[in-house]
Amino acid sequence: MRFQLTDEQRHLRSEAREFAQDIIKPRSKELDQAGEHPTDIMDELSDFGYTGLTIPEAYGGLGRGATDLAILIEELSAALMSVASTLGLHLGVAEVIQQFGTDQQRETYLPEMAAYDTVGALGLSEQSAGSDKLQMETTAEQDGDEWVLNGHKQWITNLLHADYVLTYAKTGSDSESPHNITAFLVPTDDFTVDEVWDTLGARSVKSPRATFSDVRVSDQQRVGEVGEAYVQRSKLRTGVNVPARGVGIARAALDDTVAYTSEREQFDQSIGEFQGIRWEVAEMAERVDVARLLTLRAAERSDRGVDTTRAFSMAKTAATQAAVDNANKAIQFHGGIGYTTEQHVERYLRDARLLTIAGGPNEGHKDTLAEAVYDEHPRK
Numbered sequence: 007m008r009f010q011l012t013d014e015q016r017h018l019r020s021e022a023r024e025f026a027q028d029i030i031k032p033r034s035k036e037l038d039q040a041g042e043h044p045t046d047i048m049d050e051l052s053d054f055g056y057t058g059l060t061i062p063e064a065y066g067g068l069g070r071g072a073t074d075l076a077i078l079i080e081e082l083s084a085a086l087m088s089v090a091s092t093l094g095l096h097l098g099v100a101e102v103i104q105q106f107g108t109d110q111q112r113e114t115y116l117p118e119m120a121a122y123d124t125v126g127a128l129g130l131s132e133q134s135a136g137s138d139k140l141q142m143e144t145t146a147e148q149d150g151d152e153w154v155l156n157g158h159k160q161w162i163t164n165l166l167h168a169d170y171v172l173t174y175a176k177t178g179s180d181s182e183s184p185h186n187i188t189a190f191l192v193p194t195d196d197f198t199v200d201e202v203w204d205t206l207g208a209r210s211v212k213s214p215r216a217t218f219s220d221v222r223v224s225d226q227q228r229v230g231e232v233g234e235a236y237v238q239r240s241k242l243r244t245g246v247n248v249p250a251r252g253v254g255i256a257r258a259a260l261d262d263t264v265a266y267t268s269e270r271e272q273f274d275q276s277i278g279e280f281q282g283i284r285w286e287v288a289e290m291a292e293r294v295d296v297a298r299l300l301t302l303r304a305a306e307r308s309d310r311g312v313d314t315t316r317a318f319s320m321a322k323t324a325a326t327q328a329a330v331d332n333a334n335k336a337i338q339f340h341g342g343i344g345y346t347t348e349q350h351v352e353r354y355l356r357d358a359r360l361l362t363i364a365g366g367p368n369e370g371h372k373d374t375l376a377e378a379v380y381d382e383h384p385r386k
């Protein structure tokens with residue numbers, strides 16, 4: 007078994023790290039505190055080709071896989087998680103078009119998405135469709151060559167700066183569930199924003215609630231087979247961006263803690279010399295490695311096209327909890343100044359708190375994981 011990145015992946019990591027640490031991180035506190043969208047940073051990511059990282063080269067992307075995405079997202083999230091979320095969701099929409107769309111949709115949307123001239127957002131969750139997405143109330147009814155959509159979506163990350171929302175709607179009866187949900191590319195202009203929440207973390211990219219009433223889209227805006235859109239989401243590789251965001255925050259919390267505890271002196275010694283702190287820092291490093299290894303394993307399995315259900319849920323729960331735990335420890339070891347916005351560590355905790363909820367709460371992933379474990383160890 008090889009635990010080695012390719013030369014290309016190592017190059018991606020160092021290029022992305024340099025950009026994230028030199029350009030994004032110095033602006034992260036200001037963007038977070040002002041709740042300001044990182045528009046120019048997203049544009050700069052497109053100059054590197056990152057906004058098309060997983061889009062095939064034939065459509066103007068870099069044609070990289072899930073492992074490369076995990077590497078990139080870790081670096082971005084270590085600087086400012088909202089940048090990583092926006093990119094992860096955009097590439098997730100592109101992947102649905104790539105895997106399940108028509109040739110015409112691929113040719114129309116993917117080159118523009120790779121260049122970030124067209125930005126995608128995800129409209130899956132609703133008020134009654136949180137963990138249980140099959141409870142969605144949004145409907146789409148066919149009328150000739152068009153579909154008429156009615157309903158709402160909430161938590162549409164980056165809606166305010168996107169061009170299209172990949173909108174999931176019921177097109178069949180509940181008796182057909184889960185084969186009763188279809189996806190459509192709906193222009194953001196057709197949405198009426200009715201709530202932009204102020205959030206604990208992830209503050210620079212908003213995730214509003216929006217409604218739409220009798221919105222008509224042509225059948226050419228339907229992505230994938232009628233009724234199969236929800237089921238097809240289990241085949242997506244870009245979901246690995248969620249645990250990778252956790253790895254980034256867990257690592258940033260560790261890096262900042264090592265730097266701070268090496269410098270800060272109390273009782274005539276650096277506080278990093280106290281064994282009480284050193285053992286905790288060792289455990290923080292352990293959590294980063296576990297989170298990263300599990301995330302890369304899930305990514306590598308999906309690049310090989312083998313089942314990732316167990317590996318993904320394990321990575322998701324471990325990496326997102328590692329982010330919360332490391333951020334929390336980082337605040338403790340920074341003392342009072344860690345409780346202020348002068349340092350990054352308080353933001354790490356606020357951002358990390360999202361990750362155990364979004365992308366499906368960790369409890370649901372533990373259910374999935376437990377099911378896989380019991381299946382592997384059948385009782386007589």
Ligand SMILES: Cc1cc2nc3c(=O)[nH]c(=O)nc-3n(C[C@H](O)[C@H](O)[C@H](O)COP(=O)(O)OP(=O)(O)OC[C@H]3O[C@@H](n4cnc5c(N)ncnc54)[C@H](O)[C@@H]3O)c2cc1C
Binds near residue numbers: 129162163164364370
């Ligand atoms: C900032 C933000 C950004 C988001 N971005 C997007 C986006 O871009 N697109 C999108 O479609 N959605 C997005 N989401 C939605 C996100 O995926 C949902 O919030 C998530 O799926 C949970 O749904 P819910 O909030 O309704 O919680 P609920 O489903 O109501 O769950 C509440 C709590 O119940 C517990 N719980 C749930 N299921 C189980 C279970 N099986 N066993 C035990 N306990 C359980 C958990 O503790 C959970 O946190 C975003 C959410 C936030 C907050």
